[in-house]
Amino acid sequence: MADISVRIEEFDVVIVGAGGAGMAAAVQTGMAGLKTAVISEVYPTRSHTVSAQGGINAALANMDEDYWIWHMYDTVKGGDYIGDQDAMEFFTKNAPKTIIELEHWGMPFSRTEKGTAYQRAFGGQTRNFGESIAHRATAVADRSGHAIVHTLFERTLRPDIVQYVSYYSEYYALKLLRNEEGTVMGVVAWDMVNGGVHIFFAYATILASGGNTRNFRTNTNAHVNTGIGWKLCAQAGIPIKDPEFVQFHPTGIYGVGNLITEGVRGEGGYLLNAQGERFMKKYAPHVLDLASRDVVSRGMATEIREGRGVGPKKDHVLLKLDHLGKDFIMDKLPGIWELAYKFVGVDCTKDPIPVQPTAHYHMGGIPTNIHGQVVDWDKDNKEVPIPGLYAAGEVGCGSLHGANRLGCNSLLDLVITGKEAGRHAARWILDEHPTFPNPPEEFVADKYAKDVMDKLNELFDGPEGTVKMDEIWEDLQDTMQADMSVFRIEEGLTRQLARLDEYFEKFKKVGLSDKSKVFNTELCEYFDLENMLYVSKIETVAAYNRKESRGAHYRDDYPERDDANWMLHTAAYWKEDGSVVTEYKPVRQKPLTAPTFQPKKRVY
Ligand SMILES: Cc1cc2nc3c(=O)[nH]c(=O)nc-3n(C[C@H](O)[C@H](O)[C@H](O)COP(=O)(O)OP(=O)(O)OC[C@H]3O[C@@H](n4cnc5c(N)ncnc54)[C@H](O)[C@@H]3O)c2cc1C
Secondary structure (H helix, E strand, O other): OOOOOEEEEEEEEEEEOOOHHHHHHHHHHHHOOOOEEEEEOOOHHHOHHHHOOOOEEOOOOOOOOOOHHHHHHHHHHHOOOOOOHHHHHHHHHHHHHHHHHHHHOOOOOOEOOOOOEOEEEEEEEEEOOOOEEEEEEEOOOOOHHHHHHHHHHHHHOOHHHHOOEEEEEOEEEEEEEEOOOOOEEEEEEEEOOOOOEEEEEEEEEEEOOOOOOOOOOOEOOOOOOOOHHHHHHHHOOOOEEOOOOEEEEEEEEOOOOOEOOOHHHHOOOEEEOOOOOOOHHHHOOOOHHHOOHHHHHHHHHHHHHOOOOEOOOOOEEEEEOHHHOHHHHHHHOHHHHHHHHHHHOOOOOOOOEEEEEEEEEEOOEEEEOOOOEEEEEOOOOOEEEEEEEEEOHHHEEOOOOOOOOOOOHHHHHHHHHHHHHHHHHHHHHHHHOOOOOOOOHHHHHHHHOHHHHHHHHHHHHOOOEOOOHHHHHHHHHHHHHHHOOOOEOHHHHHHHHHHHHHHHHHHOOEOOOOOOOOOOHHHHHHHHHHHHHHHHHHHHHHHHHOOOOEOOEOEOOEOOOOHHHHOEEEEEEEOOOOOEEEEEEEOOOOOOOOOOOOOOOOOO
16 A cells, blocks of 8 residues: 555634635634634745735725625626625625725735826626716736735735744645534645645634636636535535536637736727727627627637638737827736737737637635535425535625626635635534544545545555546547537537546546655646536536536527526536536525615627
8 A cells, every 4th residue: 555644633713725716715713813724835925816906895985986786786786686685795895895905904906196006997896787888997007916915915014913823835625524414524635745634633624725617728717726625525415506607718819728807908909800990899789899708709609600700710800009108008907918919929018819718717616604604405405504614705606696707706705705715614613613533544544534544555556557537638629629618519418428438437437647745736736637527517517417508607508588487507526436426506586685686688
């Protein structure tokens, strides 16, 4: 047997993920004096939040009159009416004070002439319930995520907080510890630097492991965004809510997928087809290029499908911004200039940037209530919290974004849900004094981590395998892109489900060629690929089963939204035999205090 060391540590709280959501939670648990472990595959400031560009929404009214209820209306409409309106109210209402708190913690916002934080226009953000465009995305040039990550990281390093918060960077989460009663008691992780299994026992576990669109060929996500959070929950019997809603951001750099922020269009940039036509006027006559992302991506994909794409393959369109002027671009969008120049050699102060829709974000995720507690549903379809488990940030699903997220609502989501999950967990631990049997080491390793140990032994002791990982990896990304992207149809989804079964079969034949335990990146890639296979299967089954078009989920064969039959959340359960079963759960349509926004036809 491979010689695998096992270490066990006890904490009050363990947080999986050190992006914006994980750190926002750690600030709270640290302030409450709770011993907190934050585990992350990468150093905290390298988490994907660092690459967010455009900004963070709040009705601060720094540029023009604005109210949280307008922000809430836009969010409900943007989500195509399937979002949970209590969560949408909670988060839009708390947005202004959250931004001010970040500002007080040192976030270096760009400034207006008056000295207040600068706010730009963004897709789907309006004033007075759709009347005119709102300036609500509060920005640090085009490096807003970078500023948030550093502001939160520094906050956790304050002496009164850091004494309780320990970062475990380069630890790879492998399994949720869940006992027979269903209580979550921590996580099992792999120590990537030294090799060995590390069991983190905790009263509260907060999953903040971010997004997972690496399973698409063209995507904006960081390499670590492969979907560990979904897999941990799927394997622990916890459903994934609304996985079919995958956001394709309109402006990925052609050929590579890296993001060009919607802030470019917010500042006055626009899209052109091969005929030099500003085609968005056909799809969103009122706000054109500032429609919501699903609408713009479908507009672009339609232009390409109908032969008006640019280039020899007619497979992309152009984003023009040179008319904004070099000084403005270098002041407000310097990162965009750099990305376009580095990746496609385009100087965007002179020429348009070639762009195509790129997989960007999951509106769905681990189901939570407004306090970040992970929930399942009882037989009467009532939400029941899973003791000891929370989720925050992109991996969670409140559902703050419904079927389509508006730009700049995600940074807000992760700061607010991270904070709320941390606060709720802290209050629960301090008030309720939860206990769980603290089992001896052998008991833990044998009982709760036995499957992990068996798998690791098999990989380290077993043969190299007859299938190479990249064979499955490459095919998976290509086929997900082909059949699960902006347009979906039964035939393509059936084809993709059959392919996924094949990939799972092939995956059984994958082994490791590198048997070392120290910094074995092949081992992590093995688990990354498994994560992506889980995510792909869960979202494809859900997309196959939802027979309507809503938000980012567009079915060519069911092109209309169907509120009579489909105003329901998907709950996708992973079964022991590897199948995925979907159930349908009520939408929380009643806000906390605001009137319910009733479903209407969505036009921009
Ligand atoms: C290019 C880009 C630009 C964006 N721009 C904006 C914007 O302008 N405005 C906006 O509102 N939103 C934007 N978004 C969306 C937003 O940035 C993300 O949804 C958000 O940052 C996710 O934050 P998070 O804390 O949930 O996860 P992340 O920041 O992704 O952090 C995930 C954490 O989980 C850890 N992790 C992952 N896997 C494992 C594992 N196996 N074991 C241990 N740890 C693990 C990682 O190490 C990391 O610390 C953008 C996204 C992208 C990709």
